[in-house]
Amino acid sequence: MSAQTEVAASRYLYGTDDGLAWQKFPGKAYVATWDVNVYNANARKARRPPYSRSSFTPLLGYDVKVEGPRPHTDQDATAPFLPGLATDSASAATALATGFKTDSGNISWLSGDPPDGELVTIAEEYRAKTGAGIGVISTVPFDHATPAAFVSHNTSRNSYYTGRRGYKGLGIADEIILRVKPDVVIGGGHPLLDNPDFNPKTGYISEALYLGLKTSPDYLLVERTAGGNGGRAVIEGAAAAFRAGKKLFGLFGGKGGNFEVPLAEDSPGSPLVKPATEENPSLAEATLAALDYLGRNPDGFFLVVEQGDIDWTNHDNDFRGMIGCVDDLDEAVRAATAFVDCPGDALDWTNTVLLVTADHATGGLFLDRGKRLGPGDLPRQDPRIADPENSPVAGSDRGIASNGTGLKTPVYSSLNMFPDEEVVYGTAGHTNELVDLAVAGAAVRYFMKYRGTWYPGLVLDNTQINAALREALGLSALGRRAARGS
Ligand SMILES: [Zn+2]
Known part of the structure; x- marks a missing residue:
């Protein structure tokens, strides 16, 4: 769920850019989501050593100077976010669940797949x-x-x-x-x-x-x-x-x-x-x-x-479906918030942390600033034309080039097209762009203190979300790799 995905859904549902339940949460940060595969590809290009847990440079995973200090939005950007290789859900979720960066495809298992690599x-x-x-x-x-x-x-x-x-x-x-x-x-x-x-x-x-x-x-x-x-x-x-x-x-x-x-x-x-x-x-x-x-x-x-279908619909460049899925998530976050708010039980915001984030962004969605969609408004969305002569791109590259960057949408197989160009997708895959983190509860401070430690500005790392959660839950700081059952 990219930042633009959130903005698009908020505009459809509420007519504003920040109407989703978690957009009002007190703790806000941006999250770098790269995994070991992303890091090693960038390290090779920079002639630097591959990722090692004891020695690595976070900016080789996400380069703030090139890729930006905050998520890509229509306010400061002119084209879909595309650069580079990106994490997959397995390694991204492993980072959140264990605090370890690992290889694409690994489910809470150490990078390199050692036989005893269970995390x-x-x-x-x-x-x-x-x-x-x-x-x-x-x-x-x-x-x-x-x-x-x-x-x-x-x-x-x-x-x-x-x-x-x-x-x-x-x-x-x-x-x-x-x-x-x-x-x-x-x-x-x-x-x-x-x-x-x-x-x-x-x-x-x-x-x-x-x-x-x-x-x-x-x-x-x-x-x-x-x-x-x-x-x-x-x-x-x-x-x-x-x-x-x-x-x-x-x-x-x-x-x-x-x-x-x-x-x-x-x-x-x-x-x-x-x-x-x-x-x-x-x-x-x-x-x-x-x-x-x-x-x-x-x-x-x-x-x-x-809400895993946000990713699946973004893979399909299915804007309409994506809006429905973010609404589904919005309703779920409202239900969870109300559950914590409900008086008469032991649960309240002093002992509960609720966080909303994405494991990564998908689709490189970009909203055209000049063609802003209002509440309830969906763009014309056509299924991909099954004509190999007609390049199967999501949106045409005309909409992007007119913004003056000269960037072209790469040709890829998209399932949907948007002839009026209110929305443009850049890929049917994942992107390395920063995603949003929103946190509610007294534990907000555990998360916010990581901003600016590995990357400048409001950015923290997905493994630092794990570190903050560990602290909030009273677990010992990471470093130790516990074997299963011990
Ligand atoms: Zn995906």
């Missing part, structure tokens, strides 16, 4: 130390990179389950369900929609794991049903699981594994986002179910909530 995550460590509950939620498959990095360990994000494409090791889903056993897991990847034949070449969960969940002594399984209301089911499931002394597993999603994307309507003056189906919970409903369950733990909790 204990902050969720695991917090639970082991305090008895806190832990949970992960995603609108993409529950064992996709971002949730996985908090509750599993693997040298490849693609090792979704044992037996997939001949993978013989412990799969990510197997590890989550049978070994780490978070108290709450809610996400996509339902096999009956995504992979009903349990074809071992694809999918996110094996037949054995799925059948095991149905009769699990650990989990109460709530799953998507035809014609059912997923939000109600998961909220009732949370209460039922707690009563039964079980953990909560919510298995949803559609074809492709992710939740169907909420639909933003083009209705100038009256923004309107409709769920694509009631069969999946909204992110707010999933969050409330998890908070209801985890909030009953007297030792506290650690919950990761991902």
Whole structure:
């Protein structure tokens, strides 16, 4: 979720640039998201040694002078942000979950894939130390990179389950369900929609794991049903699981594994986002179910909530879908904020930290300053013209060149085009640009003190988010690499 993604959604939903729930949070910073692959590519170019944890130069990962001291916006920029290689979700989430920079594709595993490279995550460590509950939620498959990095360990994000494409090791889903056993897991990847034949070449969960969940002594399984209301089911499931002394597993999603994307309507003056189906919970409903369950733990909790379809829609350059997904996140953050605000329980802002950030930016979205969209206003969005002579770019490069930079949009395969050029995408991939961090709660100070330490200005590193969280949770400072189970 790039800064421009946030601004675009805020303009659609509220008519202002800062109307999203977290944009009002007191703690603000910008985050560098590079991983070891990005660093090493830049180091090679600069004839410097490759990344080493004991000796590295943060500015080789993100060069503030070249790439800018703050996220790219239409106020100070003239074209999509494109420079360089970028992190993937696995290494970015590993940085947040463990405080370690690693290689693209690694799920809480050390760079270079040593056999003993498993990294204990902050969720695991917090639970082991305090008895806190832990949970992960995603609108993409529950064992996709971002949730996985908090509750599993693997040298490849693609090792979704044992037996997939001949993978013989412990799969990510197997590890989550049978070994780490978070108290709450809610996400996509339902096999009956995504992979009903349990074809071992694809999918996110094996037949054995799925059948095991149905009769699990650990989990109460709530799953998507035809014609059912997923939000109600998961909220009732949370209460039922707690009563039964079980953990909560919510298995949803559609074809492709992710939740169907909420639909933003083009209705100038009256923004309107409709769920694509009631069969999946909204992110707010999933969050409330998890908070209801985890909030009953007297030792506290650690919950990761991902609106993973913001990334997926940005990969597709699907502006309309992206707006629906950011709205879904906005509603979830409002629900979480209200949950903390709610009087009469032990939870308040002195003992709770709520942070909103992105693991990285995707799509290089750029909004044309001269063609500002109002509330409820969507640009004309056409599916890609399947004509190889017509270069498949998102937006035309005319819109960019007219801003006087001479930059051209690179040709790449985009699924959507915007003929009126209110919005321009620069890539179907990830970018290395800074992303926003917003923090609420008394722990704000733990985060803000890192600004300006590795990079000038308001920038901090994604591994420093882990360091701040550790301090806020009363965990010892990093450095130590704890082996699993010790
Ligand atoms: Zn992505």
